Amino acid sequence: MTILKTVGLTKKFGDFAALDGVDIEVEQGEVYGFIGPNGSGKSTTIRVLLGILKATEGEATVFGKDAWKEAVDIHKRVAYVPGDVDLWPNLTGGEVIDLFIKLRGGNSKNRRDELIQRFDLDPAKKCRTYSKGNRQKVALIAALSTDADLYILDEPTSGLDPLMERIFQEWVMEAKAAGKSILLSSHILSEVEKLCDKVAIIRQGKIIEKGTLKELQHLTGTIVLVETKEPMPELAGVKGVRGIEQKGEALSFQVDQEELDNVIRYVSGFGILRLESSPPTLEELFIRHYEASGTRAETGGGR
Structure with a gap:
């Protein structure tokens, strides 16, 4: 109702x-x-x-x-x-x-x-x-x-x-x-x-x-943290991968949901030492929208 x-x-x-x-x-x-x-x-x-x-x-x-x-x-x-x-x-x-x-x-x-x-x-x-x-x-x-x-x-x-x-x-x-x-x-x-x-x-x-939240998280893809035996120099060119960041010995990036299977297959070819995945948070979704519009999100109070 x-x-x-x-x-x-x-x-x-x-x-x-x-x-x-x-x-x-x-x-x-x-x-x-x-x-x-x-x-x-x-x-x-x-x-x-x-x-x-x-x-x-x-x-x-x-x-x-x-x-x-x-x-x-x-x-x-x-x-x-x-x-x-x-x-x-x-x-x-x-x-x-x-x-x-x-x-x-x-x-x-x-x-x-x-x-x-x-x-x-x-x-x-x-x-x-x-x-x-x-x-x-x-x-x-x-x-x-x-x-x-x-x-x-x-x-x-x-x-x-x-x-x-x-x-x-x-x-x-x-x-x-x-x-x-x-x-x-x-x-x-x-x-x-x-x-x-x-x-x-x-x-x-x-x-x-x-x-x-599940529907909105689907729009932003999955957060992946991976550490491999060999470097992955071409990762940025793999379809569906974005937002690559170096986190110590590992790489963190987002993967579009429909490309997740292909990306994991690609990564596995370099010898996976550690692999973690998690759904994006609401904050990541929120910031993504405001950065995309060229507007900095001010998350302090709201009118």
Whole structure:
């Protein structure tokens, strides 16, 4: 069942197209990764989905409802965490969490208390004393305490330490197991790789790749590390081989999937001493696209 869908989503500010024909689709019980550098259009897409911005063209639906016209009904079933959290400075963290829970008409004291403990937050402190990481914890706990059907998370672990990131990742897997849907915008590629069923890469307002991680990795081929008894001077000319690097006594390179068999046969003729292969990481895929476009990928935050 489709929970969230955009078709040809376009948002213009004057002559500037912040979004240009964005198509994404999130199914029930799915974690969907949405990645791209600063200015790529991630947060603009999320604001359209939340009914904060009105699309110039195209469609955006959540639970089959129009994201702009039926935003109030949609919000009853959605929990949202922004990447940059501002809180009321004179309220305590616990008071802010309780306020957000009450605004949703819920009573989730047990879940609230459990999450406060898991995220190691002192709820008695005033928000003005909190670090960025603790402000992020307040927003996460307030959202995750609610029994939403869709969680829209825009850079949710920004400012968190590695231990808290792991706690967050554990919660995502629990929510997925419970049939919840999650749209996860993140610049932490290892996090996306670990959690997401599908991924969309956005650049300058356009989706440049999307699909399952397996499908995307297939596009980049296999990473091979090989050490041979004899040198392979003609390796660069072998069909399907690219990105050759010297790594000590071994050579590392990428091989297109359809040429892997022929490349291994060629390499074996030089006497294999060591051979390792692995699928490319999401980071390698991401960097490949941005280098190919002549744009350096800035993987720090994303709007």
